[in-house]
Amino acid sequence: MSAEGLERQTRNxxxxxxxxxxxxxxxxxxxxxxxxxxxxxxAIGGACSGCGIAPMTMKAIERQLPESVDGLDDVEVVRSSGPRAAVMPSKTDEMEDMDEYEDYSPPF
Structure with a gap:
């Protein structure tokens, strides 16, 4: 499979x-x-950046995406920068460190 195929599968x-x-x-x-x-x-951004469950969503994507896309072994989810940057980056940083988010499983 080509990188384009892997990228397309990831996007899909x-x-x-x-x-x-x-x-x-x-x-x-x-x-x-x-x-x-x-x-x-x-990268996720926009309203995700200030959302309270964004860190949980990021962890869930990192865990579930490799299970769902053939040939994909590791995913890093980062916050967008520039115009799509975090609304409240300091809050998001704090949220990422909260223990409550370790076992969260979002509804997707």
Whole structure:
């Protein structure tokens, strides 16, 4: 499979299985796909950045995406920068460290 195929599968997974991101005013982009390494970087931003469950969503994507896309072994989810940057980055940083988020399983 080509990197484009892996990227397309990653994008399709995000569009089809994580619709809450877009329904809630957030956005995502597939930033980088390395076919040989089986890795991808996905950035989320917009309303996701200030959302209380964004850290949980990020962890869930990192866990579920490799299980759903053939050839993908590791996913890193990062926050978008620039115009899509965090609304409240300090709050989001604090949330990522909260123990409550370790076992959260979002509804997707």
């Amino acid at each position: 997974y995000m569009s089809n299985n994580v619709p809450q991101i877009q329904q809630h005013g957030g956005n995502f982009e597939v930033r980088d796909v390395d076919e040989a390494a089986g890795t991808a970087t996905v």
